[in-house]
Amino acid sequence: MADSIYLTGLDQLEASTNKILKDLTSDKTKLLLTNAQLVRDRIKEKAPLGPSTDKKPGSLKAAAYAAALPETTTRQTVAFAGIRPRKAPHAHLVEFGHGGPHPAPPHPFVRPSWDELHDTVRNNIAEGLGKTIEGAV
């Protein structure tokens, strides 16, 4: 008499896998955006105000932004945190310093923000994706 093996639950496995993929696709953009906003807020905190003679003090803080683009067939999900160059075209001169006409040393605010937060952001993303996967199973 030949032994027989019956596999059951393949439908549920397929459904769970599909749900994980669907949930991950929708949740990861939100997750990346939330974390980009965290970095943006730190950039805003650290952005220097400039001299009191400045025509528009706080322009760097106002130019801080965060955005996320969802995944497409040709691009992975991507998130940004930084300074809008059209709103604050001098941001790189503040961040990196310059040699003239009035030489200024660097007054970095973007890179320190990232250096302080990258471990937190990495952990948040790992934790968030883990929760999405657990929730889908």
Add this chain to the structure above:
Amino acid sequence: MIIEQAIQNQLLNNAGVAALVGTNIFYDGTVPQDTAAPYINLAKISAPRDYTHDGASGLVDSRFQFSIFSTQYTQNKLIAAAIAGALSGFRGVMGGAGGVTVGRCFYEDETDLGKEPQTLFYHLAVDYKIGYNE
């Protein structure tokens, strides 16, 4: 010895860097008036500290920016390469006797900041992540 002095010594003692910039390596945020290019201005950008349940670990994960100024774009690139020869991948005591113990030194980033209109110097900023014991 502070880490800035250790880095300065490390660069001054490197034949490649010395041949290109001589002793024009500064770390206090200012460059003396009328300094002839090329020169390197070193700045600490960030230095997050590491903590354990026992308190401060004494490890610092710092980022340094080397602002390179010279009259030629290609010379900036040569200086950046010379700095990499002195620092990239370095492990050990930096800066000679009484120096700073460095666990890692990574060439992190490079940004071309163009030709400055008044000084006519090209500006190249290179970033290093340096992990050291304080």
